[in-house]
Amino acid sequence: xxxxxxxxxxxxxxxxxxxxVSRPVVTPIQPSVVYxxxxxxxxxxxxxxxxxxxxxxxxxxxxxxLLAAKIDMLEGGQGGIICASGMAAVGTALMxxxxxxxxxxxxxxxxxxxxxxxxxxxxxxxxxxxxxxxGDVAKVxxxxxxxxxxxxxxxxxxxxxxxxxxxxxxxxxxxxxxxxAVDNTFTTPTAYRPYDHGADIVIHSVTKLLxxxxxxxLGYVSAKDPALTEKMKVFWITMxxxxxPHDCWLAERGIYTFDLRYAKSQENAALLADxxxxxxxxxxxxxxxxxxxxxxxRAAHLLQGQFGNMVSFEIEGGRAAANAMIxxxxxxxFAPTLGDVGTTVSHSATSSHRLVPVAARESIGITEGxxxxxxxxxxxxxxxxxxxxxxxxxxxxx
Numbered sequence: 001x002x003x004x005x006x007x008x009x010x011x012x013x014x015x016x017x018x019x020x021v022s023r024p025v026v027t028p029i030q031p032s033v034v035y036x037x038x039x040x041x042x043x044x045x046x047x048x049x050x051x052x053x054x055x056x057x058x059x060x061x062x063x064x065x066l067l068a069a070k071i072d073m074l075e076g077g078q079g080g081i082i083c084a085s086g087m088a089a090v091g092t093a094l095m096x097x098x099x100x101x102x103x104x105x106x107x108x109x110x111x112x113x114x115x116x117x118x119x120x121x122x123x124x125x126x127x128x129x130x131x132x133x134x135g136d137v138a139k140v141x142x143x144x145x146x147x148x149x150x151x152x153x154x155x156x157x158x159x160x161x162x163x164x165x166x167x168x169x170x171x172x173x174x175x176x177x178x179x180x181a182v183d184n185t186f187t188t189p190t191a192y193r194p195y196d197h198g199a200d201i202v203i204h205s206v207t208k209l210l211x212x213x214x215x216x217x218l219g220y221v222s223a224k225d226p227a228l229t230e231k232m233k234v235f236w237i238t239m240x241x242x243x244x245p246h247d248c249w250l251a252e253r254g255i256y257t258f259d260l261r262y263a264k265s266q267e268n269a270a271l272l273a274d275x276x277x278x279x280x281x282x283x284x285x286x287x288x289x290x291x292x293x294x295x296x297x298r299a300a301h302l303l304q305g306q307f308g309n310m311v312s313f314e315i316e317g318g319r320a321a322a323n324a325m326i327x328x329x330x331x332x333x334f335a336p337t338l339g340d341v342g343t344t345v346s347h348s349a350t351s352s353h354r355l356v357p358v359a360a361r362e363s364i365g366i367t368e369g370x371x372x373x374x375x376x377x378x379x380x381x382x383x384x385x386x387x388x389x390x391x392x393x394x395x396x397x398x
Contacts, residue, residue: 086205
């Protein structure tokens with residue numbers, strides 16, 4: 001046994017890092033869970049906002065704050081909160097700002113887990129919800145109640161790529177005093193900046209295009225009104241939706257190449273959409289940049305030619321054809337994600353919308369033959385060859 005008196009001092013007391021005349025080019029990762037203060041007065045000053053510092057990582061850490069500041073710059077916001085996932089960001093906005101007896105309206109083509117939160121989780125806490133076609137502002141107006149506090153919308157719906165009437169909804173929210181929350185994951189700040197168009201809250205799944213390498217799980221949420229941000233932050237801290245410093249560091253790295261990746265993947269998406277439309281067995285192609293997209297005119301107006309990297313399409317046949325297509329594309333990543341540098345294909349009926357009743361998902365066009373493609377930055381000829389092989393195999397299976 002020893003009382004530690006004979007141990008080297010470096011083992012019993014942490015030595016401060018020695019500052020140098022140079023500085024690191026790459027942001028350091030700061031994984032510390034807890035931070036020490038020099039006195040109770042200093043600690044109290046930090047909690048009261050009189051001094052800047054960190055206390056316990058659940059309440060914030062340097063890597064998260066740096067990443068939030070960079071996304072704030074992209075979105076024209078301030079005080080953003082980095083969450084452990086995109087759905088944590090959605091939950092922070094909804095649960096942090098809504099209370100029992102409130103009513104929230106959501107798009108009927110939201111991401112599957114957002115739909116589940118709206119239809120199954122919020123009602124358990126006494127928050128009433130209504131889903132509606134956000135492409136028709138008259139339908140949105142028709143379901144507003146006196147207790148309606150928020151409208152949650154995706155500019156470009158996941159995975160149907162329907163375009164919401166953002167101008168109409170923003171005007172309606174301003175008139176009625178309703179908070180407008182925009183999930184900007186698909187469109188990104190390059191194509192659309194919600195705060196410039198009347199939004200009160202902006203949400204991102206940073207996991208996707210902003211980080212861009214399928215190696216982090218993060219979300220972002222911010223509000224135009226700092227008081228709303230503070231309410232969300234209190235809930236975020238309480239629920240422990242804390243992001244990993246390492247994930248924040250990786251996402252910061254990804255943001256440096258975001259514009260380059262987005263431009264190339266968007267270029268590929270337009271080319272792939274047109275190519276898919278020529279293949280036998282393809283019933284329809286959904287891409288906002290194509291003239292045959294139902295919301296093409298609105299997309300062109302809202303997005304100013306930035307139609308994104310997402311393409312959806314539907315093939316003839318059911319599950320057998322879907323299986324045959326994917327099996328004939330062994331080098332293509334079949335995975336329930338998007339925004340990676342490499343192209344990924346997902347089958348919404350068995351991934352994002354698997355918990356949505358069959359009739360409900362088919363009513364918005366999500367059939368067994370429906371696929372969503374997150375187009376990456378590969379050579380377009382590689383993509384054409386893969387999808388030609390897959391669609392040919394699917395046609396043979398019908």
